[in-house]
Amino acid sequence: MEWNNLHEVLRALYDDMMPLAGDMAGVAKGLAGLGALFYVALKVWQALSRAEPIDVFPMLRPFALGLCIMFFPTIVLGTMNTVLSPIVSGTHAILEDQVLDLNKLQQQKDKLEYEAMVRNPETAYIVSDEEFDKKLDELGWMPSDLATMAGMYMDRQAYKIEKAIKDWFRNLLELLFQAAALVIDTIRTFFLIVLSILGPIAFSLSVWDGFQSTLTQWLTRYISVYLWLPVSDLFSSMLARIQSLILERDIEQLSDPSYIPDSSNTVYIIFMIIGIIGYFTIPTVTGWIIQAGGAGNFSRNVNQAAMKTGNIAGAGTGSVAGNISGQLMK
Template identity: 60%
Template sequence: MVIRQAGIGKSTDKKELEKTFIKTLLLMDFASLHELLRSTYDEMMPLCAQMTGIAKGIAGLGALFYIALRVWASIARAEAIDVFPLLRPFVLGFCIMFFPTVVLGTMNAVLSPVVQGTEMMVHQQEGNLAELTAKRDKLQEEAYLRNPETAYLVSNEKFDEKIEEMGIIGPEDAVTIAGMYAERAAYQTKQWIMKMVHDLLELLFHAAGLIIDTLRTFILIVLAILGPIVFGIAVWDGLAGSLTAWFSRYISVYLWLPVSSILTALLTKIQVLMIEKDIEALSDPNYLPDSGTWYYIVFFLIGIVGYFCVPTVAGWIIEAGGGIGSYGRN
């Protein structure tokens, strides 16, 4: 009886540790962290208005040289002045004055449906995964209970019944009971370790996605706040390419989140297909389950590595010159 109480104490401690670990994971709501990053961007986006004064000064001086050079060249060649090219500084100046609304508002309104569409894919797949995982776990436990050789490993009632079937416990049965406790403890320890590794890699998987989203938010905030300066510099001759580079970099970085969402949806769909295969196998009364959690762990490792390929893949969708383009090629 002392042996039995000690075994139950160890099992209870492991369950408490597992519950504590799961509670810690549940407290780290990654969805709310992603929402926090979006609200941070929305709150910091109006700060670009503080740069409009400097940008208007740069653009005004550039417009003076831009218009004067073209008007003087037309007069020197005794040609009619072409007014249409002279409108470019005024258009850029208008964009600078209403930068948060005209530029950022328009671009975000066009690109945000892409983010929302890919996130719907992820939510749909994650909902299916949660339902199928619960069904698979239930069938797996039932499969263990069907087998008399493994039922006592997963059920306290079956364990007690097996001890009661032994009748009066003598000295010769103490070794058998100790072996049963050791076998059950080894099984529970193995399952606990597999669960810990699975949960840890799942945590790292979501953390990798959060890292990508954090870097994306930081770069977008920098591009948004300094955007009016870029528009002002683009008025000057020889620096007009900075405007195209700014647009391409902003769009490329903005697409990091949709690309990472597609990767998450892909990996989740693969897990759904694997769990459906497990459910089909567990539906067979003669099937004996084994520890097949390892291939889920492999897919978490693939996802962690895949997240850091997101900037490269986003660079394939739209070529961004300068730093982002060079990073994507590397």
């Protein structure tokens, strides 16, 4: 199953579980009705005790919240998702515009890099079997020629080992990169489902005098979590554009016949590590857009996880670099 299919599964999961919010309406209506009784009685008693006219307008608040609870999936969730969905569509369109066919660019780069190494007499025998056989035919059977043959075999094997290690490490980072995006999307879907199903309870509690801030906190947290996906799309589009620019620069350099290629993918690996760590900063960035309280511990845990991921990735990079250096020294 592809990564995009996994994200689509999460979208379908949210759509399937959103109607469950209606099952909580019965409990929420009873709690809201009791709260409305005390709320209206308190307002009437305060007005009578002060010999003031009864203000009817504040008493309409429990009835408005009651209507929202009765039709919560349609009025509340449907309206909020309809208002916020254009933001998701807009950021996804930006992602589609920025994402080029990276596989084609990578294949074009590999082809040009192979051609450039074949043009170089010092590296042609390493990547090309024909050039390797041709150079062996040119050598004789003198002791010096045998030493040269042994060196050629060692250089060829060292190149294959180095390339295999780099490809493995790059594939590992790409896997971690996709996994980080899936983790953020999974946590987002879980938070939205919990907020949606228990939303009627939050609305019913806000009817009670002294708990009015519950409604505001629920709205801000729902919007904040919902915006994780647009922020993630913007971050992904930035990373995709960076990868495209790196590949385009390499292709431009390899198009020069006098350019000697460097097989190192250090820049690409560094940006992959930055991308893995950056995905875990999405909740913090979303908190800058809309302030939602109560997420301090989560943000702190996410930042600690990002730091640990960066340390592991950095240690892995150092280990791979050490192995490559040791192979080359041998």
